[in-house]
Amino acid sequence: MSAGDGCGAPVGGAALAGVDLAKEAVIQGVVRRDAQPVKGAYVRLLDGSGEFTAEVPTGDDGVFRFFAAPGTWTVRALAPKSATAEGSVEAKLGTVAEVELALTASA
Numbered sequence: 001m002s003a004g005d006g007c008g009a010p011v012g013g014a015a016l017a018g019v020d021l022a023k024e025a026v027i028q029g030v031v032r033r034d035a036q037p038v039k040g041a042y043v044r045l046l047d048g049s050g051e052f053t054a055e056v057p058t059g060d061d062g063v064f065r066f067f068a069a070p071g072t073w074t075v076r077a078l079a080p081k082s083a084t085a086e087g088s089v090e091a092k093l094g095t096v097a098e099v100e101l102a103l104t105a106s107a
Contacts, residue, residue, distance in 0.1 A: 027068050053068075
């Protein structure tokens with residue numbers, strides 16, 4: 001899937017060099033457990049009806065990024081030995097929507 005398909009994510013950190021924000025709606029954030037970034041968590045992007053749209057792993061710094069169509073999205077993080085964490089975000093053309101997801105230990 002690519003940004004032209006409505007969603008996609010580059011490999012790498014949070015740098016936005018080369019991204020034309022005038023043409024993109026960006027959703028990015030960090031996944032943490034006990035205030036520490038979580039490497040290798042998977043973050044899913046769900047559309048307004050809850051349907052799966054895309055998934056990316058977090059980098060070494062716990063950061064993830066999606067290029068999404070404008071609208072309301074849910075981001076859900078999944079990691080071993082953790083419960084899921086999720087949040088809702090509004091993607092708007094020309095902006096970066098920041099999300100922080102805090103994982104808790106599973107029972």
